[in-house]
Amino acid sequence: MVDDTLVKALLAESEMPTQWYNIVPDLPEPPPPHLHPGTRGPLTVNDMAPIFARALCEQEFSTERYVDIPEAVAEVYRIWRPSPLFRARRLEKALSTSARIYYKYEGTSPIGSHKANSSVPQAYYNSVEGVSRLTTETGAGQWGSALAFACQVFGMGCEIWQVRASYEGKPYRRMLMETFGGTVHPSPSDLTESGRAVLAAHPDTPGSLGMAVSEAIEAAAGSGGAAKYALGSVLNHVVLHQSVIGEEVLRQLPMFGEEQADVVYGCAGGGSNLAGLSFPLLREKLAGHADTRFVAVEPAACPSLTQGRYEYDHGDVAGLTPLLKMYTLGQDFVPDPIHAGGLRYHGMSPLLSHTVNLGLVEAAAVGQQEAFEAGVLFARAEGLVPAPESCHAVAAAVADARSRTRPEDSVAMVIGLSGHGQLDLPAYQTYLSGDLADTVRL
Ligand SMILES: *Cc1c(COP(=O)(O)O)cnc(C)c1O
Secondary structure (H helix, E strand, O other), X not given: OOOXXXXXXXOOHHHOOOEEEOOHHHOOOOOOOOEOOOOOOEOOHHHHOOOOOHHHHHHHOOOXXXXXXXXXXXXXXXXXXXXXXXXXXXHHHHHOOOXXXXXXXXXXXXXXXXOHHHHHHHHHHHHHOOOOEEEEEEOOOHHHHHHHHHHHHOOOEEEEEEEHHHHHHOHHHHHHHHHOOOEEEEEOOOOOHHHHHHHHHOOOOOOOHHHHHHHHHHHHHOOOOOEEEXXXXXXXXXXXXXXXXXXXXXXXXXHHOOOOOOEEEEEOOOOHHHHHHHHHHHHHHHOOOOOOEEEEEEEOOOOHHHHOEEEEEEOOOOOOOOEEEEEEOOOOOOOOOOOOHHHOOOOOOHHHHXXXXXXXXXXXXXXXXXXXXXXXXXXXXXXXXXXXXHHHHXXXXXXXXXXXXXXXXXXXXXXXXXXXXXXXXXXXHHHHOOOOOOOOOO
């Protein structure tokens, strides 16, 4: 029996998952390997280890189903985990829907999004291996602030290349990164060869994540081992860390009396929050214990899953990263500067791409006008302002819920609310004043 009175399901700290879940051994076909950018042969741990902590490289290639969460990481997770699962009862009423809408809220973390789920273990493993500084890229600044926070926790430096459009348009995130002790450069910058090359060709570029990745990798590679690089999404080890989200949801849905989620909506930029939410539930589906649909919602301005090609591509502009088999718009693609900065990436997690290719996960694209319309509706109903990225998931869920008015159409929906939008209020202001451009590439 579904409990119609419960508004939020809270787990005790002691009920936090103790292991991350790796979907690789449960997939019907193994995912295509990452390839070495030079030889085009399968990439190895040793190929990656000069740039990433060795423990993270091992996780990248792991075929173990479960990986223990180190106690030092769990201790930091407990600042905000387990995160709450809410029933959006007021939103249901506003939509006159018979659907039961739940949202898993990752905005309770110190930086307001799911990104800290991976920044903390990444900083931890690097610190254990004696790395003194991490370099990274950031779009809107969520990953940069998550990594700056995590580096601070483990006593490391943090150097961040922020996509220029966001560096200029979202100063509060830069202040947050600096508050946590990070050093922030606008990207492209004149501090790296790859940055100088882009600036010479396109002096007015708004920047892109692909460019910022090149700069951060170059800085780590040229540090003589003092610095390593950290990536906030896309790679398998990041998806692994984010699995805490879905593992918690599996424990929380029964508290509402739900046997399963019928459909999951999550936004997809690099794919990590959606995969982290979905893969533990997909494990249950593949084992025949549940029948859940999964929908990855991306911005129409950067539609890698719905319009991109499934092929090997680099994760960055300069071609420094391994070749990853993924849905991609091409390493040179520069998306329009939409407000959902965290979704402006040309590629997609290879693991999520693989599940989309196998038909296990569906994909949909949403314009930013529709995304903010849903975000405002959600804010007014639930009292919580979603991150512009999360608004894409909300929009797809809202459209689905609106079509369900009869009791027999009722389903349990779970929205991945990847973060809050309190540092994105200028974007909401643009929407509210009617000035939002709905740039759609078709
Ligand atoms: C970074 C970010 C995203 C997109 O990244 P994924 O790897 O696709 O999860 C989504 N929502 C928020 C709030 C983000 O900060």
